[in-house]
Amino acid sequence: MKYYTYFPGCSSSDGGAKAYGSSALAVAKALDVELVELEDWNCCGSTPYTSVDELASLCTSARNLALAEKRGLDLVTPCSSCYVILSRTNSHLKEYPELRVKVGKALAAGDLEYHGTVRVRHLLDILVNDIGLDEIASRVKRDLSGLKVAPYYGCQVVRPGPSFDHPESPQSLDRLIESLGAEATPFPLKARCCGGSLIIPEEDVALGLVNKLLDSAVGGGAECIITVCPLCQTNLDVYQGRVNKKFKTHYKIPVLFFTQLVGLAMGMGIKELGIEKCIVSAEKILAGYIER
Amino acid sequence: METKVQRSKTLVEEICAIPGGEGILDCIQCGTCSASCPNASRMDHTPRMLIAMARAGMREEVLSSNAMWFCASCYLCTVRCPRDIKPTELMHALECLAVRQSLSNERTRTPIMYRSFSDFVYSIGSVPEVGFMTWFYLLSNPLRALKMAPLALSLLKHGRMSIKARRLKPEAERQLRAILDKAEVLGGMS
Structure with a gap:
């Protein structure tokens, strides 16, 4: 059994790609992969939000990462867009110390902290590299x-x-x-x-x-x-x-x-x-x- | 008595102040970004030109361009740029600066769409597709909504349209709001 924290994203959870979310969960279960949905996750931060209000978007994204960090497992998403945005938040916080301070202060207002340790992964990566193609075959x-x-x-x-x-x-x-x-x-x-x-x-x-x-x-x-x-x-x-x-x-x-x-x-x-x-x-x- | 006049920031300085924007200084104008961009032909200025114009201080022309709004964030320019300047990030930085100035841009509806999207994230923490699309059409062009009706019906028929929005638990929604309000007090990225 392999364990991960799961981030479905808006579209695969209850939006137009519901079937993506449900098939992902069904397949994971059959492959002995446990995807536990991140409790009370919010929007990944999204490209549109990034372009309108970058700090707010990063903080939105960082809240998810902070929540995921408490579980200590890799954060897996089936959505390429969520994958890019959450990964980008990680690298931005690493690359820009001043930004890290600001985001840290904002997270503190919600009694959260983030230390930058969550690995963000795409579901395809999990299937191909963690489970492996031989196992799937x-x-x-x-x-x-x-x-x-x-x-x-x-x-x-x-x-x-x-x-x-x-x-x-x-x-x-x-x-x-x-x-x-x-x-x-x-x-x-x-x-x-x-x-x-x-x-x-x-x-x-x-x-x-x-x-x-x-x-x-x-x-x-x-x-x-x-x-x-x-x-x-x-x-x-x-x-x-x-x-x-x-x-x-x-x-x-x-x-x-x-x-x-x-x-x-x-x-x-x-x-x-x-x-x-x-x-x-x-x-x-x-x-x-x-x-x- | 001598009065010290504070010089206002140049456009390039403002761009550099946004994380990801600082790469603009390293551009060698090779044009790899423009050649890689799937939407360059639809932009009023190609990414390479936009960078040159920004460095020449052409503030109005740059910030009212449609170019950055036609960037689909495909990151092809970013993986190919020989100077590692991340043109995609640069486009995001320009979008942020343009939004600070004004949302209206006659040459593209993308800023309005981004704003409708962001309104939902801010208010409920997630993006219900139906609500967000309705909001976007109301803000941009309600008549276009009619054109989309067949597509919406087909989605509905296939069980791909949820009318109800996913909501976070009240305490989680409050937590997100507290974080975003604090972010606003902190005053943006730069």
């Missing part, structure tokens, strides 16, 4: 051979780093797909940007980026895409229809969370993993494998 119960999967990393799981994988041509998700028995397809833009939250205020800009990604994934022969971030999944899945409308394209490629694919391979069901929540339906592509 040994738990596979369903034959996924022939399923062509595009591994989409996006940006923030590997950048700015230092991270557990290469910042521009990462491999961990590719290897995970192979260890599940499926096929990782060539995907040149696998670590390029989906536009992130710009999809809301500047939709045209983000749709252009999503279009390129979908084109790259489909061009590599993929039948589905897997992601490691709620925001990436939203942009590629929920906005796929709007990309088709804008660029007169005909994409119909399902976008799963990587935990859903792991769960499928381990024999879990579509409903149990929340796969029916995908806007671009994945059931048809997966049907053949479910019945095997």
Whole structure:
């Protein structure tokens, strides 16, 4: 049994990526990983908040780290954006002593202190490096051979780093797909940007980026895409229809969370993993494998 | 009698005072950031140009630019910069300075979106997507909300839209508020 403190983030807990959170917990349990949710966590600090009021954003983020420090375990999140923000708070506090003093004073107003000892980790890192691909392969119960999967990393799981994988041509998700028995397809833009939250205020800009990604994934022969971030999944899945409308394209490629694919391979069901929540339906592509 | 006039800070000094902004001094104008940026073609000035303009003291032009607001924080420039100056952080620093001056920017709705988002973090500690989106459309352009209706319906149909916001326990909410109020008294980053 391995133990971690778990930080779901707003989107995977109760937002549009609920299925990410629930499939992550289901898969972790099946792999003997205990993810104990950080009690009364708040927003990670978020990029938007960082850009409007940096000190407040850092303090928001530091409250989570201070709470996690009391438990003394690594803090794991499935959200790439939370991962980057919480890691950035750690490195900012280390790099800028004056800032550390200010944040310390603010935390003290809430009877908290933070000593900078929490290691922030992404769930993909836990699966690939702590549990290990051999162990995961040994738990596979369903034959996924022939399923062509595009591994989409996006940006923030590997950048700015230092991270557990290469910042521009990462491999961990590719290897995970192979260890599940499926096929990782060539995907040149696998670590390029989906536009992130710009999809809301500047939709045209983000749709252009999503279009390129979908084109790259489909061009590599993929039948589905897997992601490691709620925001990436939203942009590629929920906005796929709007990309088709804008660029007169005909994409119909399902976008799963990587935990859903792991769960499928381990024999879990579509409903149990929340796969029916995908806007671009994945059931048809997966049907053949479910019945095997 | 001699009066000492205090000189106001230059733009570069203000940028340097924000953690992560100090890298601006090391830029060699190689353009790697602009070449790596997925959104550079949509910006009124590329990241490299923006840095040059800031160093030339072009305060108004820099702070009213849309460039930093089109940064999606993909960090490609940051991992490639040969001088390790972290252009992504520099963009955040410029956003902070621009916000101190004014929120309105005719060339982008991003500042308003960021503000709606931040309002939620400040008031309840989390970001319920429905509430936040509604707030953003009200603040920016309520008519655009209509265009988003089909997308919202599809999310609802697939069980991906929670109307109810996740709330922290009252004592946790009070704790967060105490921390943020103290942060405000401490007066920002610089």
